[in-house]
Structures are given as structure tokens and as C-alpha cells.
Amino acid sequence: MIFLRLILVNLLRHKIRTFISIAGIAFSVAAMLTVVTVLQGAVGMFSSILSSGAELIVFERNVSDLFFSDVPTTAKNDIAGWPMVSHADAVLFGVVSSADHPIITCFGVTVGDARIRNATWLSGSAADFDKSRNPVVLGERAADFLGASSGKDVPIGHGMFHVIGVIRTRNGFEDGGVFMPLETAQRFFHKEGSSVITIKLRNKEDSAAFKAQIHRQYPNLIALEDAEFSRSYSQFKILKATAWAVGGCGLALGGLGVANTMIMSVFTRIREIAILRVNGFANGQIAGIVFGESAVVALAGAIGGIALGAIALYALKEVPALHGYVDVSIHPLLMFIVVVLALLTGIAGALYPAAYAMRIKPVEALRFE
Amino acid sequence: MMMSAQFAETPLVIQAAEVWKSYERGAIAVLNGIYLEARKGEAIALCGPSGCGKSTLLHLIGGLDQPTKGTVTVNGKALGRSRDMVHFMRHEIGFVFQLHNLIPDLTMEENCLLPAVAAGRGRNEAMNRLQDLAERTGLTNRLKHRIQKLSGGERQRTAICRALMNRPGILLADEPTGSLDEKTSAAVFKLLLDLAHTEGVTLLMATHDRSLAAACDRVLEMHDGRIRTDS
Numbered sequence: 358m359i360f361l362r363l364i365l366v367n368l369l370r371h372k373i374r375t376f377i378s379i380a381g382i383a384f385s386v387a388a389m390l391t392v393v394t395v396l397q398g399a400v401g402m403f404s405s406i407l408s409s410g411a412e413l414i415v416f417e418r419n420v421s422d423l424f425f426s427d428v429p430t431t432a433k434n435d436i437a438g439w440p441m442v443s444h445a446d447a448v449l450f451g452v453v454s455s456a457d458h459p460i461i462t463c464f465g466v467t468v469g470d471a472r473i474r475n476a477t478w479l480s481g482s483a484a485d486f487d488k489s490r491n492p493v494v495l496g497e498r499a500a501d502f503l504g505a506s507s508g509k510d511v512p513i514g515h516g517m518f519h520v521i522g523v524i525r526t527r528n529g530f531e532d533g534g535v536f537m538p539l540e541t542a543q544r545f546f547h548k549e550g551s552s553v554i555t556i557k558l559r560n561k562e563d564s565a566a567f568k569a570q571i572h573r574q575y576p577n578l579i580a581l582e583d584a585e586f587s588r589s590y591s592q593f594k595i596l597k598a599t600a601w602a603v604g605g606c607g608l609a610l611g612g613l614g615v616a617n618t619m620i621m622s623v624f625t626r627i628r629e630i631a632i633l634r635v636n637g638f639a640n641g642q643i644a645g646i647v648f649g650e651s652a653v654v655a656l657a658g659a660i661g662g663i664a665l666g667a668i669a670l671y672a673l674k675e676v677p678a679l680h681g682y683v684d685v686s687i688h689p690l691l692m693f694i695v696v697v698l699a700l701l702t703g704i705a706g707a708l709y710p711a712a713y714a715m716r717i718k719p720v721e722a723l724r725f726e
Numbered sequence: 727m728m729m730s731a732q733f734a735e736t737p738l739v740i741q742a743a744e745v746w747k748s749y750e751r752g753a754i755a756v757l758n759g760i761y762l763e764a765r766k767g768e769a770i771a772l773c774g775p776s777g778c779g780k781s782t783l784l785h786l787i788g789g790l791d792q793p794t795k796g797t798v799t800v801n802g803k804a805l806g807r808s809r810d811m812v813h814f815m816r817h818e819i820g821f822v823f824q825l826h827n828l829i830p831d832l833t834m835e836e837n838c839l840l841p842a843v844a845a846g847r848g849r850n851e852a853m854n855r856l857q858d859l860a861e862r863t864g865l866t867n868r869l870k871h872r873i874q875k876l877s878g879g880e881r882q883r884t885a886i887c888r889a890l891m892n893r894p895g896i897l898l899a900d901e902p903t904g905s906l907d908e909k910t911s912a913a914v915f916k917l918l919l920d921l922a923h924t925e926g927v928t929l930l931m932a933t934h935d936r937s938l939a940a941a942c943d944r945v946l947e948m949h950d951g952r953i954r955t956d957s
Contacts, residue, residue, distance in 0.1 A: 359836050359843045366831045632827045635790065636888065637816030637844035720790040723827065 360642075363633075364649040367622055374618055379658045381614030382702065386662020386695050389604025391669045394687055396600040400593045402528050404583055411446070411471070411555035413564065414586050415571060418579040422592060424450050429550045432575055436554060439570070441563040446470050447551035449542045453514030458502060461513060462534040465542020465551065472531060473524075480507040481522020491541060493518040496532040497525045516545055529683070556580070604695075608702050611658065615706030619651050623710040630714050631722030640715040647711040648704060655703025659696045663687070733765040733943065738802075739895060739928050740764035740787055745796035747782055747951075756782045757793070758951040766895065769922055769929040771939030774948035780932035783948075784898045787930065788819050801895065816845040820889030820927075822918070824901035826881040828873045834884050835869040841891040852891070859887040862924075863917060879910035886918055890925060897922055899931040903938065911935070 368375045415436065417426040430447070437445035449465030466472060468486045479497060486494065493513065495505060500523045505511040509520050513535060526532055543549060558567060564582060571580040587593055623630070630643060670685040740763065747757040757779045764770055772780045785791040786798050789805050798805045801818060805811070820841075828837045835856060842852035860866045863883040868876060876884065882902060889897055902918060903911035915938045922929040931942065939945045947955040 358849075359832075359839055362832065362836060363829075366829070370831060628827070629829055632829065633840065633844070635788075635815065635821050635827075636840045637812065637892070638840075639812045639844070642844060718790075720785050723790075723823065 360646070360649075363646050364653060367626065368650055368653060371622070371625075374621065375654065378614050378618035378654050379661060382608075382611040382655055382658020382699055383661035383665055385604075385607035385611035385702075386659050386699050387665035387669055388607040389601075389698075390663060390666030390687060390691065390695055391673070392603050393597075393600045393691060394666070394670055394685075395673065395683055396596050397688070397691075398683055399529075400587060400596060402530050403593075404587045405528055411444070411557045412561060413556040413558070413567060413580050413582055415554040415556060415575075415578055415580045416552065418577055423552050423590075424452060426552045427548060427550045428552065428554055428578060432578065433551060433554050435574075436556070436571075439567075441558055441560065441567055442556060443559045444469075444555075444557040446555045447539055448553050448555060449539060449546065449548060449550075450552040451542060451546040451548075455503065455513060461499065461503075462530060463513070463542060463545070464531070464534055464536045465539045465546070466536055467539050472526065473536065476524035476526045476531075479523045479525055481520075483522075485521045486536075486538060489519055489521060491516065491518045492521045492538065493541075494522045494524055494536040495520055496534045496536070497523060498529075498532040499535055502533075514545070608698055611699070612702035612706045615651050615654055615703050616709065617706075618654065619647060619707045619710035620713070622650060623647060623714045627717055627722045630717050631719035634717070634719045635723070643714050643717075644711040647714050648707050651703040651707035651710075652700060655699045655706075656696070658703075659699035662699065663692060663695070733768050736766040736768075738763055739766050739800065740930070741797075741799040742783070742787065743797050743799070745783075745786060745793045745798060747779070747786060747791070748794050752794075756951050757786075760796070760951070760953060762946070762953065764896075764928050764930060766928055767923070767926050768944065769919055769942040770931070771942040771945045772930065772932040772948055773934070773936060773939050773945055776934075778948040779951040780948055781900050784900050784930060784932055787896075788821060788898045789814050816841065817892055818894055818896060820892070820894040820897045822882070822885050822889045822897065822899040822902045824904040826873075826885040828881060828884055828888070830873045833870050833872055834865060834876060834880075834887075837873060837884055838888045838891055841888060845892055847892070855891060855893075856887065859890060859921075862921065863887055877910075878906050879914055882906060882910075882914050883917060886914075886921065890921060890927070893925070894927065896928045896930065899929065901932055901934065903933070903935065912938070915941070 415428060416423060417428060420426045428447070433445060433447045436442060446467055446469065448470070451463040451465065453461050453463060455461060464472065468483065473483050473486060473494070481494065486492065493511070495503065500506060503511050505520050507520050507522055510517050511520055518537070537545070539551065556567065558564065568580045571578055581589065633643060667687060670683060670687070674683045674685050742760050742762040745757055745760040748755040760783060772783065774780055782791070786793050787800065789811050792806065800814070803809055805814070838856050838859070839852055860869055863886060865880060865883055865887065868880060873881060873884070899918060903915050906914060918929070919941060933939050946953050
């Protein structure tokens, strides 16, 4: 109890300094949590676009981005006929721009595609999807920012399209996208095949056999399960690495703040530490007080950071432009990792101050201070 | 080397043999061949002008510093690297300084319990000991008070309680009444002597006050880093 009091007493003695230090860790934790959660949400959403109603994704091997993948239509037709395959849907991804929007994602899909089937149709009908010339279905947010509605024509890229419906999906990317029949998309993007084929197997256990058959028959293609794709797709890897790097830099800055606080804490009470030594406190106990202080700061910062991060995520979710992009649920594992990282940062920040405190010689500190 | 007859048969607890201490590679000589013996239960006053080496000698005996030359032996074992100094500080030595050296944000009780916490003593045992010491020093009603709320005399009595918390065999007091007024000084000194006597503690006290020193069993006069007279 007194040991804890010794830890808290000094933190409470310099409340503003302690608060600034806690705030430093809290902002770092919040930044890490927000960036990682948003990016994980984005990655999850992108994965769900690919895997909508499917288990496997087939795309061109060694492409740096799925937008550059080209899967021939003949391959799709062949694969769709394999006995183990229940459904094979070709999807073409394209990116265009309009006057006010530099990036609009286009999805070239067939009428039977799960995205079209499962969406909530705010206007129009799936039955009309491929019944007119240059038809498009707009995601709810795309309709909003393009200022378009059913029955109107809308300029997308260098073409003019007829809006036959507006849909709402649970996915931010899809809600901000434009859906067009596969043939329309192939014509528009000058592509004969598709970007990917999404595969639903009759029996999930045939996954390995399916991948092996793809490898044998189409060596320039690759088939991956959803989770494999998320792990291996280089764009996702870059995004995740960036998120952790940004968060790590934030925590490193927070750690420097803790180090500064702890150095000041030790320097301003050299005499007190000397008194503790004279009263029998061992090196480990002195270091324990210093590390205890930094752990309290780091823990308080981590808790504050989680709260701040949650508030930031809820705020981001309410931003209209980000509707559907932000997943506010913070994964418990991420929370645990962030708390552990904050504690490690605190401990790292206290290493030098603790070593300094252990070297204090009572006879000098008591004589001259 | 004089010693009062009543302690002739009691064990030797402190022995400083040819102890030298200098700083700045010998440029500043503080102790010049000190020889000192103290027996269990003795109260010894170290007198002498400022800078004569009283505090330095106490620091060497208390293990806070090492002699440049010579040996300090406490309870039959020489102080130095081979000795468990943490155990020594916790269980064998108690310090009282001129400036009480208490932690201001803690209460009197918490300050006194510090040595017990360091030594890992049980809470009940430590509290019983503290209650006993607080009663004997008249501080029972001050236990929960912060140090800032205590008078100078109360602070020094608190420092004495803290020093005796772990029942050390030796109490080193460096000008314990130096910052107190005459009346308080006499009261604190009397308390210190009484406690040392009843606890059977060997007291080694540096002081300028010869009238207080006269109440001790022995008075050592120091000058220029040497013990001149032992009476």
C-alpha cells in the first residue's frame, strides 16, 4: 500500500506534468487505434466486396493490384462448368473520375451477382439491370455525391450512363460505387475478361482440390480463400504496415514524453530517493517505484486513448463522406495489443530514469542537496 | 581508548580501525586514521567543530560511504562489497539526520513504516511496532497527519521512530537537535537517549551541544579528522 502511495504521491505532486504525459500516451494510443481500426475496416470491406457470397477468389497471378488483373472469359466459363463449382461470377473492377470526384469505383457484374441480389433497392429493380443501353445502378452514397437518381442520365468518366436504380449495401466501398452489367463494363474499360472470378463451391472441403486444379490448368491464375487473400494481397499488407508504422511512431513519441516525465520525476526527488535508500530500499525497489510511476502513466494513457479512439471512430462514422467505410467496433485483440504496447512504451521510457535512480548515492544526495 | 566500566563486558558492535577518508584524490583529507570502538548499549557523543569529520565518520559506520583506507567493522563483519549492505541498512542501522529527511507528502505513519516496507515486514507486526514507538514518543495522535502539519520537534521524533522501526542495534544520529530550539532540543535529546537505553541500542551521535553530549556515556572530541580525546 505504501509502495503504491510512493508511486502515486509523486504523480499527484506534479499533476499538470503527469496529465501532459498521460495525454501524450492517450493521443498516441488513440491515433494507433483509429488508424489501425479504420484500415482494418477498409481491408475487411474490400475483402467482403471480393468474397460476397463466395469462398474463393480467382485472379491473375503476380498482379500488384486487382485493377490490373485480367481473367479471360473462356477461363471463367470453363471453371463455372467444373463439377465442384456451384457458382462462378466474373467481376470487373474499374476506376474512373468525374468532375468533382477523382475516384469512382465501378463494378462490372452479372445480374445474378450476390451484390445486386442482396442489396436493398431504394429505387429501381434488379430485373431491369441489363435491360437498357448503358445502364448503371448507383450505390446510395454515389447517387448522393453524383446528384443522380433513377431515370436520369449521369456522366461517369468519358461516358454517359442511364441510372436504373439506387441500392443500399452494408459496405462503404459498394455504397460509394457504380454497378454496371459486365458487358457494359468490359466495353467501357476496353477489357475482354474480368478482374476476378468469385467462386462458391458445392462442398467447402474441395477448396484445396480447386486450388490445385487452377494451378494445373491455369498456371497464370491463382485461387485464394478470403482469409488467404487478405493476408497475402500486397495492397493490404502495405496498408496494414502503414497503419502500424504510423501508430508506432505515435507511441514512440508518447514514450519520449514518458521518458521526459520520468527523468524529471527522478531528478526532482533525488533527496527523497536517497532517503529511501537510507531506509533500506534496495535497487529493485527504487526501480520498481520509477517503473510503477511510468506504468500508471502508460495505463492511464492507454485507457484514455481507447476512449478517445472510440470517440474518434464514432465521429468519423458520422462524417457523410465516410459513411460505410468506418467500422467502429474495436477488436478486443487490438485493444489488448495497444495496452501492452503502451505499457512497454512506458517501461522503455522509464529505463534510463530507473537506472539513474539506482545509481544515486545517498551520502552525496543528502549532503549537497 | 576509554570505555565506561558498565559496558566493559558487553559485545563490541562497532570498530573503526585506522580509518582514513579523503576526497579529490587525497587533496581533501577528512578523516586521518580514526580508531573507534563502541559496545552494545553505549551512547557516544562525537563533538568537534564543523568540518572535523563527525558526519563523515557516521556515514562510514552507516555504510553510506567507504573509507579510503582502513576498515569499519560492524557486528563482527567488515563493511564493504562482500557484505549484504541492503540487509545491513534494513536491519542493523538506523539513521537520524539534522534535517529530519522525511517525505513531506506522506503521513507520519507512512514515513515511519518505510523501513518496514523496505524489509518486507508484515503489516500487523509493523503497525504494532509503530504504535509502541508512537506512544513512547508522544505522537499517537499525529499518526495520520502529514509531515507539513507537524512541528520541528514532532518531525524529529518521527525521524527517531522511523530509525528504530526495524529494531536496529545501532542508531547513528547526525546533529539530531541541530535545527531545533533549546527547549525542544533538550526534549528530543532526552527522548533519544531514553529510547536508545530501553531498546538496548548503541547510539553514536554527532553534536555541537556539549551540555547534551555530557549526558552520553562517552564523549569523543574530534579535530582535523582525528579523535583527540575520549572521556
